[in-house]
Amino acid sequence: xxxxxxxxxxxxxxxxxxxxxxxxxxxxxxxxxxxxxxxxxxxxxxxxxxxxxxxxxxxxxxxxxxxxxxxxxxxxxxxxxxxxxxxxxxxxxxxxxxxxxxxxxxxxxxxxxxxxxxxxxxxxxxxxxxxxxxxxxxxxxxxxxxxxxxxxxxxxxxxxxxxxxxxxxxxxxxxxxxxxxxxxxxxxxxxxxxxxxxxxxxxxxxxxxxxxxxx
Numbered sequence: 001x002x003x004x005x006x007x008x009x010x011x012x013x014x015x016x017x018x019x020x021x022x023x024x025x026x027x028x029x030x031x032x033x034x035x036x037x038x039x040x041x042x043x044x045x046x047x048x049x050x051x052x053x054x055x056x057x058x059x060x061x062x063x064x065x066x067x068x069x070x071x072x073x074x075x076x077x078x079x080x081x082x083x084x085x086x087x088x089x090x091x092x093x094x095x096x097x098x099x100x101x102x103x104x105x106x107x108x109x110x111x112x113x114x115x116x117x118x119x120x121x122x123x124x125x126x127x128x129x130x131x132x133x134x135x136x137x138x139x140x141x142x143x144x145x146x147x148x149x150x151x152x153x154x155x156x157x158x159x160x161x162x163x164x165x166x167x168x169x170x171x172x173x174x175x176x177x178x179x180x181x182x183x184x185x186x187x188x189x190x191x192x193x194x195x196x197x198x199x200x201x202x203x204x205x206x207x208x209x210x211x212x213x214x215x
Contacts, residue, residue, distance in 0.1 A: 005029055005038050007078050007087050012036065023055065028090065035092075036077065037144070041084040056084045062146040070119040071127070072142045091144055093137030100131050100164070100171040107207070112141050113165070114208040117157035124151045129161025131171060162201055163192035 005012040005027075012029040018037075019026040027038045041056055056079075063076045078087035099105050120127065126149045127133070135142045153159055164171065170182030170193060185193050 035090040037088045039086045071116045091135045091142045093135040096134040097131035
């Protein structure tokens with residue numbers, strides 16, 4: 001059944017379908033003045049209405065928790081609990097996945113990622129650090145999803161995310177074909193390829209630690 005989307009009572013027009021995940025669809029939508037992002041939760045197999053309501057509330061709770069950290073996120077403008085959709089600020093900028101793919105990542109981007117990931121660790125939060133979840137706008141990094149989990153070392157930026165942010169060849173293949181072959185050496189596990197990146201990771205970590213110590 002088609003759902004109409006509204007922001008503060010005014011109808012929104014779908015411009016483009018951006019992504020379909022396991023439990024949601026994401027759209028670029030607009031009104032007469034601006035563009036926005038609509039995240040619409042869809043039914044999971046055998047999901048009860050109560051479970052879907054809880055999943056929707058988790059999105060809102062995650063947004064509120066992330067607002068207390070140093071990570072920049074899009075503002076939540078509307079949360080429609082009846083039809084289970086969120087309307088968020090549209091952050092116009094460059095996806096980190098595109099910057100990785102074209103070899104345009106900078107040391108400054110990595111330093112900022114280390115900084116907010118350290119702050120998130122202090123809040124017992126891990127993000128989904130896959131590069132397509134981040135946008136760079138005017139030098140600021142935005143996490144454009146609200147998904148988060150309890151902090152575990154092996155899934156943080158330093159042990160997991162950074163290897164995607166360094167893997168230009170793998171990210172280009174993923175952007176072009178949606179294949180993970182060069183990002184995941186073992187397709188059965190969500191562990192990134194680390195071979196060949198260890199030295200660069202160590203250098204970037206040392207640079208960040210030196211910079212942080214001087215502040």
